[in-house]
Amino acid sequence: MRVTVRFFARLRDIAGAAELARDVAPGATIGAVWRELAGEFPELVPYERSISSAVNADYARMDDVVGDGDEIAFLPPVSGG
Amino acid sequence: MSGFSRTDRDLVYWERMTSLLAIGPDPLDLDRLVTAVGASAPAGADGAVVTFLGLVRNHNLGRIVRHLEYEAYxxxxxxxxxxxxxxxxxxxxxxxxxxxxxxxxxxxxxxxVAIAAASPHRADAFAACRYAIERVKQIAPIWKREFFEGGDVWIEGATANPDDTGARSEAERVACA
Structure with a gap:
């Protein structure tokens, strides 16, 4: 299965890309995708407790299972307004 | 020729600026929000429109701010x-x-950011306007990068969780204080 991962704000700076494509195992959760990326980009690790996630532009939970072709977004703490 | 004619671009701009809810790069125009929100109820039914404009401030946490960059999902x-x-x-x-x-x-x-809340009665319009900006700050996937004298930093506020009833209650409490 292939998913698109989107990063915003500081997470984008850390990953060095706004968007990455990744292969994931069937049944993988958003949390599993995150842990994989945190292994690749260790500066992401401190964000584990403060990020939010979204799938296909809807807020999601880290234990939600991802599907083929999903767009997964990782969102650092927000600062709009 | 580019894919978008000038007319198409104007239409996209016009739709964004006359919508009740919008996000985009164009400068904000509070009058358009007031017009749009007024047109969302039968003429004459409103007794109040309360508006809020959030501005880029020249200082933050002791830093001299030069400009901001916002991004959003x-x-x-x-x-x-x-x-x-x-x-x-x-x-x-x-x-x-x-x-x-x-x-x-x-x-x-x-x-x-620009907000307009319209209501038959002013108390509700004031409360709703304050509530809306508090909720934007809690759950809207938007980030500001501050460019200040000596560097730049992404500002990180609240972990966005729309289902957090505690945050929602706090926004209501502030709105009704």
Missing amino acids: EPLALKVFERIAGETRDRWPGVRLALHHRVGRMEIGEAS
Whole structure:
């Protein structure tokens, strides 16, 4: 299965890309995708407790299972307004 | 020829600026929000429109701010604005909301967010307007990068969780204080 991962704000700076494509195992959760990326980009690790996630532009939970072709977004703490 | 004619671009701009809920790079125009929110109820039914403009300030936490850059996950931000408008209707029946957020580079004094709340009665309009900006700060997927004298930093505020009832209660408490 292939998913698109989107990063915003500081997470984008850390990953060095706004968007990455990744292969994931069937049944993988958003949390599993995150842990994989945190292994690749260790500066992401401190964000584990403060990020939010979204799938296909809807807020999601880290234990939600991802599907083929999903767009997964990782969102650092927000600062709009 | 580019794919977009001038007319198409104008239409996209016009739709964004006359919508109740919008996010994009164009400078904000509060009059358009007031017009849009007024047109969302039968003429004459409103007794109040309360507006809020959030501005780029020249100082923050002891730093001298030069300018800000905002980015957003725009499709999710629009859904969150719809959610905030829905929460507002549930809490203050009869109130309608217009909410526009700008993205991209903004200079000191420019508006980054504009809100208009219309209601038959002023108390509800004041409360709903305050509630809306508190909720934007809690759950809208928008980030500001501060460029100050000596460096730049992404500002990180609240972990966005729209289902956090505690945060929602706090926004209501502030709105009704």
